Amino acid sequence: MDSLNGFMVFVQVAETRSFVAAGRLLGISASAVGKSVARLEEKLRVRLFHRSTRSVTLTAEGSLFLERSRRILAEIEAAELELSQASCAPRGRLRVSLPLVSSLVLPVLGEFMAAYPAIELDLDFSDRLVDVIEEGFDAVVRTGEPQDSRLSARRLGTFELMLVASPSYLQHCGTPQTPADLLDHTCLRYRYPNSGKLETWPLNLPVGEPDLQLPTSMICNNIETRLCFALQGRGIACLPEFSVNGALAAGHLIRVLPEQARRTNVFNILWPSSKHASPKVRALVDFLGSRVFPADT
Incomplete structure (x- = not known):
């Protein structure tokens, strides 16, 4: 910063031809x-001005240095302008991790691309628990309550987990009347990619009763496979x-x-905590927040 101030003082003296x-x-x-100019001359080991009681004029070396100094200050001014504009207009690469739920977010992200053409989306679809900061993500969308204190969060909306089956399956195998009846059925299960554990189904069991050890007729780590097999x-x-809303409405499930x-x-959408979130992150948070689950907003 001292060098930058020296450049500014030097240019101002060169242009006004006066210390005063x-x-x-x-x-x-x-x-x-005068002291600033003297320090600059001492650092450069060259005389920049001819001084007299009546005038201040540039030396040959000073004239050369003035040209370079103006270029440097112009570059700094351009950089400041660019950053100032960036703080107002969302632009640049935006790296986002999303769960494997393309049917939920892809239409909204398409609208986001149309609304913010200057933002370059870099999307990573995965259900694993990513480290937002260590892996360099600008934001992540995940289910469940936030656990990382280093992250800011905004709730996008809520949804319900439910058990579904096709009419043909229920006609052939019967319709469960109690949770215990599931023990005699073909269950399409989900395995968490991080822990390797099977998802516990949302069954309302009597207090004190242990979780049912449901059959594992098929295990996968995404929604699409389970939905496809259920429809079949x-x-x-x-x-x-x-x-499954569409399939339920059509009677397929x-x-x-x-x-x-x-x-x-x-x-939730999560992003690294900061006093000033970047415009591109703010744009994504606001856009998803108003469109992914519009009924919840």
């Missing part, structure tokens, strides 16, 4: 201007409502144990 006038424009004394009549699946198997979960 330069000091007046910079808001410092003529003595301070291969078994009962536990799925989020937004992934039927809810199983609607009063005994239900749980509400939440989607």
